[in-house]
Amino acid sequence: MINAVMVGLGWWGKHSIEAVKDKSEKIKIIGACSKNSEQHSAYLKKNDLIIYKTYEDALKDKSVDAVILTTPHTTHTEQIIAAANHNKHVFVEKPMTLTKSDAIMCVEALKNKNLKLGIGFSRRFQPAYIDLLKMINDGEIGDLLHIEGEQSGPSAYKLKEGMWRASKKESPGGAMAARGTHVMDAMISIAGAVEKISCISERRVLDIDLDDTTSMLMKFKSGISGYLGTIYVTADIWRLHVYGSKGYLLMDAETRLVKKTLDNKETVINYPNANIVGLTLEAFADDVAGKATFPVTTDEAIDGVAAFEAMVKSAENNNNWISLD
Known part of the structure; x- marks a missing residue:
């Protein structure tokens, strides 16, 4: 089982947490963060999730294998590159990026560290x-x-x-x-x-x-x-x-x-x-x-x-x- 952190706590981030919580033997979401993590503290405590104040805090946690990005599309490139720099696998909601050049950069950053990329094409x-x-x-x-x-x-x-x-x-x-x-x-x-x-x-x-x-x-x-x-x-x-x-x-x-x-x-x-x-x-x-x-x-x-x-x-x-x- 891999340990993952949810990044972004809008309705889709929470829906994704609930899609695997107590249902999966392959992936466990152990914590979450957003630009205003404290506002979601009641939800996170109810679901026994670690509250990370910042994305950087989550990336520094050595128990975390992967990050799940349900964040604004324009932030994905920077967040994927940062995850690669901290040796974290990345699952990102679609679209991965808004430009082909950014997509190539993200794929290369992960590939160079032998890290995996997943995209939320659930259909x-x-x-x-x-x-x-x-x-x-x-x-x-x-x-x-x-x-x-x-x-x-x-x-x-x-x-x-x-x-x-x-x-x-x-x-x-x-x-x-x-x-x-x-x-x-x-x-x-x-x-x-x-x-x-x-x-x-x-x-x-x-x-x-x-x-x-x-x-x-x-x-x-x-x-x-x-x-x-x-x-x-x-x-x-x-x-x-x-x-x-x-x-x-x-x-x-x-x-x-x-x-x-x-x-x-x-x-x-x-x-x-x-x-x-x-x-x-x-x-x-x-x-x-x-x-x-x-x-x-x-x-x-x-x-x-x-x-x-x-x-x-x-x-x-x-x-x-x-x-x-």
């Missing part, structure tokens, strides 16, 4: 997604032609001026950082790196200065085309639709998979809910322990950030197609 652990990927790899829908995906929901209505997630600096592309990046990661895991991208991202409803309606077209280096949409002010939806020359596979919810073949025969599989946040953290722990490789490769992590950065650049430049290096 990789949905049983429906795992089966979808296997069916694709087994050739059940033939040659891949096109992928469409969406993750949307109403969470931006909860954002208020002054919250870090309500800042364009932290959340360029509206819901892309919070939601759409999960779909981008799934697409990259299937189609490979993005070659070019064109994005429209606008504020249509919100009172705060944050985009709420974002969509993009993509061409992957593999030749596959794609579309991704992420809306911050509508009802919840997850959709991943993979078209092949022999049929298609459709996740029209996180726990439902549809397969349709050329003869119009349709197979529907419903799955139980899974503790995907806990499974993601346990997969990271397995990688640290040398038992299994984390499913998101460092190349895929960098490719995802590169696509994110290109998406933002396109939206800021009249939706022009942006080619990735």
Whole structure:
């Protein structure tokens, strides 16, 4: 079992703590810190967690194997480099960074110390997604032609001026950082790196200065085309639709998979809910322990950030197609 510290105690940090507390034999969160750790002292004491006043204090604790970063996106690069300098493995919430150059720097810093990187792409652990990927790899829908995906929901209505997630600096592309990046990661895991991208991202409803309606077209280096949409002010939806020359596979919810073949025969599989946040953290722990490789490769992590950065650049430049290096 590895010992980890939660860095960031917003709702997602606490949700992540509870996803493994008294449930995992692979990872134990022994303490936490935030910019105002003392304000969370009641919660931390209730959960028998060490209160670290600063991130530096947590990094200096030799009993800590890894840090889990649920912090503002613009802080990730500095925090990952600091963790590497203190020989700590890193699990970071998505997006890892906001620029490809920072992503490469973080990956190299960890690699140079033989440290592991995990990223919070929890949808990789949905049983429906795992089966979808296997069916694709087994050739059940033939040659891949096109992928469409969406993750949307109403969470931006909860954002208020002054919250870090309500800042364009932290959340360029509206819901892309919070939601759409999960779909981008799934697409990259299937189609490979993005070659070019064109994005429209606008504020249509919100009172705060944050985009709420974002969509993009993509061409992957593999030749596959794609579309991704992420809306911050509508009802919840997850959709991943993979078209092949022999049929298609459709996740029209996180726990439902549809397969349709050329003869119009349709197979529907419903799955139980899974503790995907806990499974993601346990997969990271397995990688640290040398038992299994984390499913998101460092190349895929960098490719995802590169696509994110290109998406933002396109939206800021009249939706022009942006080619990735």
